[in-house]
Amino acid sequence: MLLFDLSYRFLPRPRLLLLCGVAFGAALVSIVDGGQLHVGMTEPAIAQPLPTSPSPTPSILSPTQMPVGAATVQQGAQITLNGRSIAVPWMQWRSPTGDRRTGITDAGLQSIMGIQFLNTDNVAQQPFQWFASKASLPTRLTSSLRYLDITDLAQQAGWQVQATPETLQIVTPAAKVMGIRQSKQSWGDRWVIEVDRSIPWQTDFQGQELVLTLEAQIDPALVQPLKPNSGTDRQSLKLESISTHQSRLRLTLPAGLRPRVWSTSAPDRIVVDIRPDSLVEQNILWAPGLRWRQQIVTVGNRLMPVQWLEVNPRQPGLSMKPIVPNPTSMLGTAPLAQTATQNQVAAAINGGFFNRNRQLPLGAIRQDGQWLSGPILNRGAIAWDTSGNTLFDRLTLQETLMAGNGQRLPLTHLNSGYLQAGIARYTNHWGSTYTPLSDNEIVVTVQTNQVSQQQAIAKAGTTSVPIPTDGYLLVLRSNQTAASLLPPGTPLQLESATNPPTFNQFPHIIGAGPLLIQNSQIVLNPQAEGFSQAFITEMAPRSAIGQTANGTFLLVTAYSRLDGTELSLMDMAQLMQQLGAIAALNLDGGSSSTLFLGGEVRDRPPRTAARVHNGIGIFLAPNP
Known part of the structure; x- marks a missing residue:
C-alpha cells in the first residue's frame, strides 16, 4: 500500500541510481532499493523551471507561426x-x-x-x-x-x-497521485507531488492558504491521517479527493512566504516551493511594442519582487489612453480588470486618486483633448500624445470667468470630487446631472456662454441638476458674494490655462503624485503636492509610470520587499530609477495597485484588487 510518508517511501521499483543536486547547493547521490529512498531532510535538487534570459525556440512540437488572417x-x-x-x-x-x-x-x-x-x-x-x-x-x-x-x-x-x-x-487522460513528500530547505519548505503522468493543475489563494487542484485521482491512503512522529508538518496540509478525475491539496502558507509551483519529469512531479523569493523572472514579448516582465530587483541593498510592462509608444497599432469605468459619468468605481475589459484594452495599470466613499476623481484625467476631471493641489501628472512625446511635471489648471460687468472670477476646480470654498465648474463629462456634494451650494446653469438660472440647494445629495450639453454648471461653495455677480442673463467668457503651459498641448493626461523623477533625478517632494503626513510616511504597495531614455514607458507595480516590509515613496522612486526611468510618477497605491494584461490581473490574486476610478490602458490594433 502506498503511504503518505515524508521519510520518502515510495512504491517498490527496481534498484536505481539517482544523481541529484541539492537546491542551490552541492550534489548528492541516493540509492532507491526496495521502495526506500534514503535521503536527509534536504530535498534533492530539481531542475529549475524557468530560465532568466530569452530562450531559443524549442522544436519538440515543431510549431509554425500563426497565419495572419486565419x-x-x-x-x-x-x-x-x-x-x-x-x-x-x-x-x-x-x-x-x-x-x-x-x-x-x-x-x-x-x-x-x-x-x-x-x-x-x-x-x-x-x-x-x-x-x-x-x-x-x-x-x-x-x-x-x-x-x-x-x-x-x-x-x-x-x-x-x-x-x-x-x-x-x-x-484529459485518467491519472493518479502516487506520492507526496515534504522537505525543509534553507529558504522554506518544498512539497513534491508525484503523479503517474503529465496532468493539468490549478492554483488559487484563499487568505493564507494555497489551494492546488490536480486533474488526478489521489490514492485513498494519502488522505488518511499520518502516524505520530511521521516527520511532517501535517497540520499545514489538507488532502481532498473530489472525484475520480480530481483531487485537491490545501497548504497553509507561513506569513511572508509565497509558493512557486512548477513541474518536472522523470518521474513526473509537481513541485511547490514555499519561499520569500517565489517570483520567477519573466521577460516575454507579449505583442509588438508590449513586453511583460517580472524580476526580483535589488534596491538599496534590499531585494524587491517587481512586475511591470514595457510599452513602446511609437509602435504602429499601439496606443495609450486614460480609461474610466463609466464613459458617460465621472461617478463610479470598478475593479481595473472590469474597466480594462469594457474598454477592450490589452493591458492596463491603475491610475490616479479618488474618493472611495463618493467614488469621484481627485486628480487630472484628460482623454482625447477633453478634461474629464481637472488637477488638484499642484500634484504630479504625466501627459503624452500619439507620437510618443511626454511630459512629467506638477500640474495646475487655472480657469477664470469674465462676466459682462467686467468682473473676473477665478474657478477652483473642474469636474472634481475635491471640495473647496469658491467656484467649481462641471461639464457634461461629469455626467448628465450634478448632485450637490456639500450643504448650502448655489448651482448656476450656463448655456451658450450666458447664465440661464440659479438654484440654492440646502442639503448635499439632493436635487440633481441637469448639466446642459451647450454649457456647464458653476457650483458656488461658501461664496454668496459671487452669486450676486451671476444673475440670469449675465454673459460669460471662459479663460483656461495650464501651468506649465506645455501640458495643454497634450491630448492625454493622468494626475496622481507625488512626482518621483525628472531629468534622471529624484525630485520627491510630497509636501509641495499637498499630501498628508500620514500618506507621506505610509508603507504600502506601490504603482508608478515612468519613461526610459529611449522613450519606452514603464508601468510598474511592487508590493513588498522579500523581508515582508512594504514600500515607501522613496523606495518607489529608487526602484523606478533602478529600472532605467529618467522620469516617473507615483500612481495610486495600496489595494489599488493592479497590473492587467491579456484579460487577467497578473500581479496579485484578482479578488484582492480594490475598485478604482481610473487607469491607463494600452490599446492594440488587431491583426488584419
Whole structure:
C-alpha cells in the first residue's frame, strides 16, 4: 500500500541510481532499493523551471507561426475541464490548409493547465515547459487577448478537445497521485507531488492558504491521517479527493512566504516551493511594442519582487489612453480588470486618486483633448500624445470667468470630487446631472456662454441638476458674494490655462503624485503636492509610470520587499530609477495597485484588487 510518508517511501521499483543536486547547493547521490529512498531532510535538487534570459525556440512540437488572417470558426468564454466549468476565453479557426486549430488565452492556459512560460523575444511564438514537454505555441493576437494554439500540445498530451457553440470541452487522460513528500530547505519548505503522468493543475489563494487542484485521482491512503512522529508538518496540509478525475491539496502558507509551483519529469512531479523569493523572472514579448516582465530587483541593498510592462509608444497599432469605468459619468468605481475589459484594452495599470466613499476623481484625467476631471493641489501628472512625446511635471489648471460687468472670477476646480470654498465648474463629462456634494451650494446653469438660472440647494445629495450639453454648471461653495455677480442673463467668457503651459498641448493626461523623477533625478517632494503626513510616511504597495531614455514607458507595480516590509515613496522612486526611468510618477497605491494584461490581473490574486476610478490602458490594433 502506498503511504503518505515524508521519510520518502515510495512504491517498490527496481534498484536505481539517482544523481541529484541539492537546491542551490552541492550534489548528492541516493540509492532507491526496495521502495526506500534514503535521503536527509534536504530535498534533492530539481531542475529549475524557468530560465532568466530569452530562450531559443524549442522544436519538440515543431510549431509554425500563426497565419495572419486565419478565419475564426467559433469562440467562447467558458471551458469545461474534466466536467468542471471554468471561465476562460477560447477560439477555433481554420488554417490555410483547412485544419481546425484551437487556441486558449495565455492567462487561461497558465491558470487551468499549470503551463510555465519561458522568456522570449519572438512575438509569434510562446515557449513553454510542462513536465517533459518543452516547446513553443504559436500565438494569435486580437485587440485585447493573446491566444495560444494548443492543437499539437493537446494531441501529444492525449487531451480530448471538442467545441460546442458556447463551451470548449477538454477531457484529459485518467491519472493518479502516487506520492507526496515534504522537505525543509534553507529558504522554506518544498512539497513534491508525484503523479503517474503529465496532468493539468490549478492554483488559487484563499487568505493564507494555497489551494492546488490536480486533474488526478489521489490514492485513498494519502488522505488518511499520518502516524505520530511521521516527520511532517501535517497540520499545514489538507488532502481532498473530489472525484475520480480530481483531487485537491490545501497548504497553509507561513506569513511572508509565497509558493512557486512548477513541474518536472522523470518521474513526473509537481513541485511547490514555499519561499520569500517565489517570483520567477519573466521577460516575454507579449505583442509588438508590449513586453511583460517580472524580476526580483535589488534596491538599496534590499531585494524587491517587481512586475511591470514595457510599452513602446511609437509602435504602429499601439496606443495609450486614460480609461474610466463609466464613459458617460465621472461617478463610479470598478475593479481595473472590469474597466480594462469594457474598454477592450490589452493591458492596463491603475491610475490616479479618488474618493472611495463618493467614488469621484481627485486628480487630472484628460482623454482625447477633453478634461474629464481637472488637477488638484499642484500634484504630479504625466501627459503624452500619439507620437510618443511626454511630459512629467506638477500640474495646475487655472480657469477664470469674465462676466459682462467686467468682473473676473477665478474657478477652483473642474469636474472634481475635491471640495473647496469658491467656484467649481462641471461639464457634461461629469455626467448628465450634478448632485450637490456639500450643504448650502448655489448651482448656476450656463448655456451658450450666458447664465440661464440659479438654484440654492440646502442639503448635499439632493436635487440633481441637469448639466446642459451647450454649457456647464458653476457650483458656488461658501461664496454668496459671487452669486450676486451671476444673475440670469449675465454673459460669460471662459479663460483656461495650464501651468506649465506645455501640458495643454497634450491630448492625454493622468494626475496622481507625488512626482518621483525628472531629468534622471529624484525630485520627491510630497509636501509641495499637498499630501498628508500620514500618506507621506505610509508603507504600502506601490504603482508608478515612468519613461526610459529611449522613450519606452514603464508601468510598474511592487508590493513588498522579500523581508515582508512594504514600500515607501522613496523606495518607489529608487526602484523606478533602478529600472532605467529618467522620469516617473507615483500612481495610486495600496489595494489599488493592479497590473492587467491579456484579460487577467497578473500581479496579485484578482479578488484582492480594490475598485478604482481610473487607469491607463494600452490599446492594440488587431491583426488584419
